[in-house]
Amino acid sequence: MILAVADMAFPAGWIPPYNTLVVAAGVASVGFAAGVVGCFAVLRRRALAGDAAAHATLLGVGLAFLLGGGRRDLPLLLGGALSTAIAALLALVLIGRWTRTRDDAATAIVLGVSFGAGITLLSGISARGIPGSAGLEQFLLGHTAGLTAADAMILGALSLLTVALVALFLKESTLVAFDPLFAAASGWPVTLIDYALVVLVAVMVVVGLPAAGAVLVTALVVIPPVTARQWTDSVGVMLPLAGLFGLVAALSGVAVSSAVPRMPTGPLVVIAASILLTISLLIAPRRGGLARWLRARRTVAAWAEGRLLEVALRLEVQGPFTREQLLAKAPGAAADSAFKRLVRSAAIEPVVTRAGTHAWRLAVWGRELAAERSRRLAAWTEVLEAAREDARGHLTIDVPSPEAILGAARMKAIRESAAAARSASGPA
Amino acid sequence: MMEFDSTHLWMHFWAIATAATVSAGCALVGSFLVVRRLSLLGDAISHAVLPGIVLAVLAGGRPGGAGVFLGAVVAALVTVWLTNLLGTHAGLAEDAGAGVAFTTLFAIGVVLVSALASRVDIDPGCVLYGILELVPFDTVPIFGLEVPRALLAAATVLVVLVVAAALCWKELVFTAFDPAAARAAGLPVGLVSAGLLVATSLATVASFEAVGAILVVAMLAVPAAAAELLVRRFHRMLVVAVALGVAGSIVGYLAAWRFNTNAAGMIAVVLGIEYLLAALLAPGDGIVARVVSRESLRWRVACEDRLASLWRAEEGDAAALAPRTLLDRLAQARLVFGGRIVPGAAGGLTDIGREEARVIVRSHRLWEAWLGRHVALPLDHLHPPAEWIEHHLGAEVRGRIAADLEGDEGDPHGRDIPPEGFPSRPADAPTQ
Numbered sequence A: 001m002i003l004a005v006a007d008m009a010f011p012a013g014w015i016p017p018y019n020t021l022v023v024a025a026g027v028a029s030v031g032f033a034a035g036v037v038g039c040f041a042v043l044r045r046r047a048l049a050g051d052a053a054a055h056a057t058l059l060g061v062g063l064a065f066l067l068g069g070g071r072r073d074l075p076l077l078l079g080g081a082l083s084t085a086i087a088a089l090l091a092l093v094l095i096g097r098w099t100r101t102r103d104d105a106a107t108a109i110v111l112g113v114s115f116g117a118g119i120t121l122l123s124g125i126s127a128r129g130i131p132g133s134a135g136l137e138q139f140l141l142g143h144t145a146g147l148t149a150a151d152a153m154i155l156g157a158l159s160l161l162t163v164a165l166v167a168l169f170l171k172e173s174t175l176v177a178f179d180p181l182f183a184a185a186s187g188w189p190v191t192l193i194d195y196a197l198v199v200l201v202a203v204m205v206v207v208g209l210p211a212a213g214a215v216l217v218t219a220l221v222v223i224p225p226v227t228a229r230q231w232t233d234s235v236g237v238m239l240p241l242a243g244l245f246g247l248v249a250a251l252s253g254v255a256v257s258s259a260v261p262r263m264p265t266g267p268l269v270v271i272a273a274s275i276l277l278t279i280s281l282l283i284a285p286r287r288g289g290l291a292r293w294l295r296a297r298r299t300v301a302a303w304a305e306g307r308l309l310e311v312a313l314r315l316e317v318q319g320p321f322t323r324e325q326l327l328a329k330a331p332g333a334a335a336d337s338a339f340k341r342l343v344r345s346a347a348i349e350p351v352v353t354r355a356g357t358h359a360w361r362l363a364v365w366g367r368e369l370a371a372e373r374s375r376r377l378a379a380w381t382e383v384l385e386a387a388r389e390d391a392r393g394h395l396t397i398d399v400p401s402p403e404a405i406l407g408a409a410r411m412k413a414i415r416e417s418a419a420a421a422r423s424a425s426g427p428a
Numbered sequence B: 001m002m003e004f005d006s007t008h009l010w011m012h013f014w015a016i017a018t019a020a021t022v023s024a025g026c027a028l029v030g031s032f033l034v035v036r037r038l039s040l041l042g043d044a045i046s047h048a049v050l051p052g053i054v055l056a057v058l059a060g061g062r063p064g065g066a067g068v069f070l071g072a073v074v075a076a077l078v079t080v081w082l083t084n085l086l087g088t089h090a091g092l093a094e095d096a097g098a099g100v101a102f103t104t105l106f107a108i109g110v111v112l113v114s115a116l117a118s119r120v121d122i123d124p125g126c127v128l129y130g131i132l133e134l135v136p137f138d139t140v141p142i143f144g145l146e147v148p149r150a151l152l153a154a155a156t157v158l159v160v161l162v163v164a165a166a167l168c169w170k171e172l173v174f175t176a177f178d179p180a181a182a183r184a185a186g187l188p189v190g191l192v193s194a195g196l197l198v199a200t201s202l203a204t205v206a207s208f209e210a211v212g213a214i215l216v217v218a219m220l221a222v223p224a225a226a227a228e229l230l231v232r233r234f235h236r237m238l239v240v241a242v243a244l245g246v247a248g249s250i251v252g253y254l255a256a257w258r259f260n261t262n263a264a265g266m267i268a269v270v271l272g273i274e275y276l277l278a279a280l281l282a283p284g285d286g287i288v289a290r291v292v293s294r295e296s297l298r299w300r301v302a303c304e305d306r307l308a309s310l311w312r313a314e315e316g317d318a319a320a321l322a323p324r325t326l327l328d329r330l331a332q333a334r335l336v337f338g339g340r341i342v343p344g345a346a347g348g349l350t351d352i353g354r355e356e357a358r359v360i361v362r363s364h365r366l367w368e369a370w371l372g373r374h375v376a377l378p379l380d381h382l383h384p385p386a387e388w389i390e391h392h393l394g395a396e397v398r399g400r401i402a403a404d405l406e407g408d409e410g411d412p413h414g415r416d417i418p419p420e421g422f423p424s425r426p427a428d429a430p431t432q
Helices: A002-009 A018-043 A047-067 A074-098 A103-127 A133-141 A149-168 A170-178 A180-185 A190-207 A209-231 A235-259 A265-283 A289-318 A323-329 A335-344 A364-394 A402-406 A408-425 B006-035 B039-058 B066-089 B094-115 B124-129 B132-137 B149-167 B169-177 B179-184 B189-230 B234-259 B263-281 B287-315 B326-337 B351-374 B383-389 B395-405
Strands: A348-352 A358-362 B139-142 B145-148
Touching: A018 A047, A018 A149, A018 A170, A018 A190, A018 A209, A018 A235, A047 A074, A047 A103, A047 A133, A047 A190, A047 A209, A047 B094, A074 A103, A074 A149, A074 A190, A074 A209, A103 A133, A103 B039, A103 B124, A103 B189, A103 B263, A133 A209, A133 A265, A149 A170, A149 A190, A149 A209, A170 A180, A170 A190, A170 A235, A180 A190, A190 A209, A209 A235, A209 A265, A209 B094, A235 A265, A265 A289, A265 B094, A289 A323, A289 A335, A289 A358, A289 A364, A323 A335, A323 A358, A335 A348, A358 A364, A402 A408, B006 B039, B006 B132, B006 B145, B006 B149, B006 B169, B006 B189, B006 B234, B006 B263, B039 B066, B039 B094, B039 B189, B066 B094, B066 B189, B094 B124, B124 B189, B132 B145, B132 B189, B132 B263, B139 B149, B145 B149, B149 B169, B149 B189, B169 B179, B169 B189, B169 B234, B179 B189, B189 B234, B189 B263, B234 B263, B263 B287, B287 B326, B287 B351, B351 B383, B351 B395
Parallel strands: none
Antiparallel strands: A348 A358, B139 B145
16 A cells, blocks of 8 residues: 555656655654554553643644744754643643543543644734744644654654653553553552653654644554554554554655645544554454454354254155255245255255155264254253243342343344244144 | 724624624533533544535535535534444444544545645634634625624524423433433433434534634533532533633633634633633632642641640640641741730640640540540550541530540540530630
């Protein structure tokens, strides 16, 4: 995909200038680090706190611009952004500790008010026509075109530093992310590690600011880890994988925005990340939609095969049977293909009769399968019968009716299938 | 950006009226969101309506028209559906799911706006922070009066919201505070939640043009959260939230006018200041009230400890501790000033001081005696709880404990329990 994007952005035979290459490398490492750090934000459910911090960065950019006397010096602006981002996180903690306001409202308050303050400040600056202020709104939605090679190197170095920190404290962060109570009981400074992780997320949000912008930089921290989570259950794999997804998303966004005039980078990065996520949601092994669909289909198929075998065992008492007889007794969408599979696996074999009509009977192997299935069925029936006695013993007036738990529609379906089973097995 | 120009007062009036109407609607819906812990629904929806609006405009709808409203509401519903889908099918935590869904939709919206800039008259910046100042220039005639279209839309939505809230008041409140009980009572909880979702979308879309995507979040959550700190009853919270929202809009607009900056941003800042003031000054459990009550307790304890220590010194079995900490010194000064301690280096108790000190020591020793008799703590464990509770026992409790001890005159350490004393404070004593 990245190759396709690059083809689109750079015509064949065109060698990108040094600056473009360095900016691309810087943004790539930003994307990588954001993915890695974001894993803990997602696992610790701090995604929205990161969003609040991200929206607060705009205020810091404006303040740093004013304090720096109108210089557009990237480290200075990012320093300002980091200080307001951390102030926003602090405000979240203080609101939680000192007021009755709950987490969600606190996040909304910090996010909305700090963003409003940032907009007020930036509008005020631009209304007064302070020289050099023209590019400040690039921090809103991100725009990498204005980055110099030196800027990109700083961003890259910061990113690699955060990744190194995460790698260094991998054991502690993982423990706190998955089992904070156990970590606390084992004597780890959980609160400290938690705060350190949140600050690391704030740093990452700030570093990602030039690439993705204040409004959307959270996506760079949230979406790649979520994508990586689809592919693996292990943190050791999830971290580099999230980094890789972040890298690809960031590079794609930068490439497209440099090819299309006046297109902000942030939204493109987010869309690239979302495309990766959508693909992962569809094709990831085990958790992906495709894998689950196949699994469901296999279950249905196995069930239909078993049902056919059961019916065949009953029919065979009267000698060979036709396909139509069998399917009439075991209807269902999957029955037809289940029949084909049983024939192909030689569980059912053809019988040549004088009339030349096609008749079938169970092969030895098929009979064994069917017998095993009915044995299991009988065993399960025993278990459920025992459970019924158990239920009678436990049933008091406090036990809710099954309709309340399963829902009326599901209950009706159960009743109908039970009635159908009774009438089907009754005469036999 | 605005200049102070009295010929345009009407323009400012319309802009303020629009901001106030939008804010009232948001505060109304926001109150329900805040008590249901759904404040961030506004965040998600306000980001996600952008592609809906852009597509509706592209399909020929006019900004502020009914078609655009519809597009935005549909986009809002799609976000919530997507978030739920990510939650149920991909097993995402709710915050991550919302983060994925709304940033993606918003990003698609921004890309659409940028790509179709020539065909769609929407500025990516105004999508984020609105153009309240330009609202008065797009008007429709109502009874011969040129009313801004945005105001008309916001007012319509406000009326719809108020009527809906009034009609479904009981259901809304029941569902908000106890969804499980509401479901058990047979209320259509899912339907009420869906209704709230549509109401949030309506309020968001009506506000969108005036204040932009992100400041809607502030208008939804901040006045409601501030009102929740100020009052305890929900119907009062609604009224206070709406009042705070309207006041914040007016003050914010005027401040933006004065300082020549973005009005929507300034409104959010003023709302934030309102919340800060509410958090600080809320009666009962505001930060200031809690600090005052905690510090006054600390202060009273320091004074009483000082008195008791002097009383024990007079009793003769210990030397009075000299005040060491700053708080002790201040307490000493205050007791001297209040006529409880004789001024000067020797500094014994006055008669009033002795009366008060005796009551404290009596509380202390009664509690030690009671604990010693009924709880069988070791002797060296009796002092700390007594040291704490001596400041809180009233005359009635002291009487009951004394009756329980049945004239047992001493405490477990073998010291006398001083009598209650009557009157405990002479009539001519100076009040504190």
